[in-house]
Amino acid sequence: MRVLLTGGSGFIAAHCVDYLLQGGHSVVFTVRSHDKGRKILSNHPKASEDQLSYVIVEDIANESAFDEAVKSNPPFEAVLHTASPFHFNVKDPKKDLLDPAIIGTTGILKAIQRNAPSVKRVVITSSFAAIVNAKKHPETYDEASWNPITMDEALHTDPGSAYRGSKTFAEKAAWEFVEKEKPNFTVSTINPPLVLGPVVHYFNSLDSINTSNENVRDFVQGKFKDGLPPTRVILWVDVRDLALAHVRAIERPEAAGKRFFVTAGFFNNAKVADIIKKNFPDLKSKLPQNYEEDPKEYPYKIDNSRSKEVLGLQYRSLEDSITDLVKSLQAAGA
Template sequence: MNGGGNVVCVTGASGYIASWIVKLLLLQGYTVRATVRNPTDAKKTEHLLALDGAKERLKLFKADLLEECSFEEAIKGCDAVFHTASPVKFDVKDPQTELIDPALKGIMNVLNTCKRAPSVKRVIVTSSTSAVCVRQLESTDVVDETFFSDPSLCTKMKLWYPLAKTLAENAAWKFAKENGLDMVVMNPGFIIGPLLQPTLNFSVEIIVDIMNGKNPFNSSHYKFVDVRDVALAHVKALETPSANGRYIMDGPSMKTHDIKEILLESFPDLCLANT
């Protein structure tokens, strides 16, 4: 499949990864139906409407993860669907309401709509390495796409975001298998790179925290992947007929010290706080 004449839907289109997916799809000639919670909110939509090709081939649709059938209009008649919409938070007061319900109910709403839309040939879902890595591991274990995080361990450790992503992905695979849905899942790690949206998102904020002398995950090592690579991988997952299953996207392990060195190399005038 290539862009010309094909219509695709991107859920949560104003988000960090989704905005880049929309940009690449438009550049390749796709017609894009983009869902957002509020199409009249200029802060969330202006950067999308300014993209090359948006005037001719981008249409915004109102949809909410918790509202059944709200994706119907956007998905009807589409050749494929990119489901990226899901909250990204690690500091939550009510994990069920803030994370689990939107992730789980949202993905089921989208997949149920795709099942009812005969035009949809493939669904590409954005999951996370957090749905892969939270489990009891032996020191010799190499984590690959066959690994799933353990929901009971996530709950025990109060890792609510990994729990939400794991429950959502597990439910999605069960549904896809039971209903013969062609689904490909992307599992990126921490994502960095240029922002298209005007607001700072969670994963880029990690870099800002490190610049300010904080260590958000109290970790000596971080792994990052470029948002442009992640977006391109999503598009390739649509355009490559043999693509199937899950794909981990992650970069090499870096020490916080290395991250600061790279920042200073790129921006010599930067004032970095000491950790």
Template sequence: MTSDSFVPEGSTVLVTGGTGFIGAHCIQILLEQGFNVKAAARSQEKADQMAQVFDKYKNQLSFGIIEDITDYNSLVNLVKGCTAILHLASPYTYAVNDFKKELLDPALKGTLTILEAANQEKSIKRIVITSSFAAVFDATKGLQPGVALTERDFSPLTYEDGIKTSDPAVAYRASKIVSERAAWDFVKDKRPAFDIVVLCPPMVYGPLVSTKTLKSLDQLNFSNSTIWNMATSGSNSSVPPTKGPVFVDVRDLAYAHYQSLVVPEASNQRFMVSAGVFSNQEICDALREQLSPARAKKVPVGTPNKILDPEHFTTDSTKAIEVLGMSFRPVNEPVVDLVNQLYDFLG
């Protein structure tokens, strides 16, 4: 922390989606760095669980209960006294029936409502929005071997595409780019006193902040559940195909959120936050090599050391490295740390 931090230490930061996997890591780093955090939670139960996790920071952490992230009046009250906002709350699920109601509208209206509420609070200096690699990737271009995707790339999907599709993955990708474009349009048209920073992470892996409130592994977030299921499927099982071949460690992503608050030069910038390409075979190799023998024997053998096939696009996070001071963990670190944590949880 330097004296010229854009959002100074001791400021209050509102975190939406703070009870989620990524949000909890963001809260942790903010508390460690001396910020006060106001976490938006959908229920008192979730707030109580988060308070238990961060018990030693109870003087820095408060909660606002907000059942609907599109509720303007509730958000106006929530942003009062805050200097900055980390906006992570957005639906990430393919188990939906109504794409408009369950994916597109919550993402779009949630982002716009946050911006509109913040525009009524003169103390707000910066809003960091967690977008996604989904807002960068254009699936119509195929695998694009040899192409390095950056924050300069944008998905062409529209709101209408998200509604008309029968594929929940397309609807999800549309929800991310539509809500992100709306944020940029808001800044351009309304010229608010605050600026924004947009982060575009791919698949996010890594250990949980704590397993204190974890009742069962059924509560795992989607990306981590895929790692756990693969790591425990048995040595003779097939290594599943690598569907999303780019990743970031959750701890690095949380650091990117923190840096986005304090680095003045991040103002109104978009960043790719990706450690690079991986394959599920590479993950299995790392798990078999680095886990204890009893745990390693449950990991699929597959074809050791086989590179990603077919070849895919890559990512280039040079801008995040240069502006935000990022460095990235290799894929073995988040997955080994996660799997060991979950085995320890199970006892």
């Protein structure tokens, strides 16, 4: 299958490239600069230009950003759309988060509809942020759960609300597009919570590491020696399981038209500290000596059965994920 992968230099996309190539797919990824494109290619020296290449997309918030990128010879059959901003360094919620997420999503769907009639499957990276109800948790979260945030709350509350709003409205816009336009492709969305797991060495400096892994980097660097920080997000998934979910969602016909809550389950920072101490005894002195679990109890249940049944996911353990992440951080100079 010939696949367009957006956001090629991102944490999730880097692992998607690995699984796509392993699956025998031919991949074109989007990046903002030739420098980034060349770095990714250099990490896959055995891949020919037919198997792996890139196109430049400078600004995903531009309505026509993907018009040229979706054109290909041979033509694309599937698109993995992983490009979307995730940070809390927000000056203008609309410009920094909401527009890039929403316009980036509708923009690529319109571009495919106009310029890539051969595409049959589109998979979009959404988020648990589009599922969670930050004000009142239900008893159980699953694919039927939607964040009830309003645009007004997203624009005027805080950066966290702006981010959750951006993911919610972008995903809703995708489903509305399918409903109204009835395109000749299907859409599936993947909704992960906090994404942990090994960083890809050719990209991340320790300063620009993805937001999800920052805490673990700070553990390793001794920044929490005096005490654990509170666990803000209590659900997680390993980046490799998440990448595999994206690839299987284009490969399996039964994934079409579905939302997938992709999570391995609950965790907290105490468990992370315990795993680092157990597997990296030389780092013990950089970690706090005494701490309590936070939270002690989790405030809701989760149902991730669809991801196991339809996508065949077998989730990695937190220990495997943190151990591989720390090794990758050490390799990057932590």
